[in-house]
Amino acid sequence: MTMDTTAIKNILEAALLAAGEPLSEERLSGLFNETERPARGQLREALQQLRDDYTSRSLELREVASGWRIQVRQEFAPWVARLWEERAPRYSRALLETLALIAYRQPITRAEIEEIRGVTIASSIMKTLQEREWIHIVGHREVPGRPALYATTREFLDYFNLRGLEELPALAELPAQDAAHPELDLAEMLPAQQVEAAADADSASIDSGNVD
Amino acid sequence: MTMDTTAIKNILEAALLAAGEPLSEERLSGLFNETERPARGQLREALQQLRDDYTSRSLELREVASGWRIQVRQEFAPWVARLWEERAPRYSRALLETLALIAYRQPITRAEIEEIRGVTIASSIMKTLQEREWIHIVGHREVPGRPALYATTREFLDYFNLRGLEELPALAELPAQDAAHPELDLAEMLPAQQVEAAADADSASIDSGNVD
């Protein structure tokens, strides 16, 4: 027996609200037994209908890194926040800059982050980021001391309402240093790029799976 | 400025779903500031509208002992239940740490757990632990807000095959991580953190001396 889209939609809504965490399309599809299981297209159509249903409501259906999530819209935060006594934490600039470097330059070592920020990073910052499960160690750079390489996690993307790293706010373009001032040596620019290229190569070989 | 019933309804829905637990009418009323706060009658009217909205959906709004709760309709149990069937789920680190702190430091309030863990605890965690009947509320601390005091239950002891809490292992008994699980996946284990945790075990065992 096949199900109509409304029936599918209701089941998806029930499951998403009961789970209280994002559900992948695979898991959503797994809710149905073989005879009733909707095709991928029908599943997406039901999700689209659910999303439309929510336009006049306080909810929204959003796709994040680990799947689909029903969440309360940002406009309702002023009221919802009154449910809890303690306010949501605000993160320090030092923590956010460290996180930004890991997000855009992963995998990256602590020394490389310190190099760009021009200061040493407090251990408590790395601890907090790991404890929140926003970053994890994905390997070690094969240089003396074998420093840990950090990358962001799926939880990081979920927390910041993102589907993937490509949804991160765009990094500002570097002004063309050499064009504007031809006296500046291009070679000066190279080391940074090489580091980046090396980092990208590592990322592909070590663990690209948990980034997307 | 007064709000219309639809606006009130949306706020109530947002709060009930964000809380994930029953909310009393006092708490619902407390979501609004003085100028916008609806009268008791209007609040009930908005709840009634929400209930009507749900008639064609997977949800229902019910009044239970401790307040109003949004729940998934019983008819959807066959599908929703597959969420938990499909794979033996694992508890999150946050849940395990919360349970461990309640076991070793009971009776303890949620705020005290949060203070030790350094992060807030999701309501779903406390709910899961209570549903599993591993923890229960044994009283309230007589401080502002009268927070609930949690303790472990007899079921908790039964599950872990313990006759009493004094049979919980002491920290000093923690075996070396690497030796115990040499085959564990690198990315899963956050190697550096484990190593650090093991290194910290010495300092932590200072209070473990009192624990056992």
Next chain:
Amino acid sequence: MNDMLTDAAAQTPIAKVRGEPVTELPHDLYIPPDALEVFLETFQGPLDLLLYLIKRENLDILDIPIARVTQQYIEYIGLMIELRLELAAEYLLMAAMLAEIKSRMLLPRPVEAGEEQDPRAELVRRLLEYERFKQAAEKFDALPQLGRDVFQALAEARFKSVTRPPPAVTLDELLRAFNDALARAAMYTHHHIQRDPLSVRERMSQILSRIRADHFTEFGALFPHEEGRRGVVVTFLALLELIKESLIELVQHDLYGVIHVRSASADT
């Protein structure tokens, strides 16, 4: 936090001609009593401080008047040292680097064979690179965050007819979780809280479960006979701890009368 210094700077606009050396201490800098903390919180390091100086003077980052910026930078650092603030080594290192660039600028540069190199190039590269991530961090903060701006929706779904296999947990995992939590807590707290023996904590829970606020339990009834002397001690310690934490009340109606115990909370 950043606004503090920026505002102070904006309130006293100083007309300065581009490239003209500044000879006096920066008088547009408000120095609060807790200057070091404000300074260190306001500036995320020497690169951040340099960016601030460049922005404040509306200078072209690609063509930094190095003598002037160096002067101002050193004045800031000098002020901090004057206030006996211990500056991180990075700030002093940067001062040395600026001085070196300044001196290299004075030397005639070899022009042949494209070997020419602006001594500022490396500094400019680092400043530009840092600025990108500084901005990225600000954008991060503005992203909708779960639990702050948007909230996971959760509905109750407890079906009587359905039994779901709950996750399994081993005792070992529980111990590890406790160890992890403590290890991290040790990072944040510098004091060790005296902990009661576990059996006392357990007894506290048992007593609380047993007594009811609306009903008095006889003090003596809380002491189990079968546990012997040790059990009595544990129970007594638990009662003392509960009284200390204001969780229970002891009531005695008559002198030498029976002592009753009740929960201090109205409901349990």
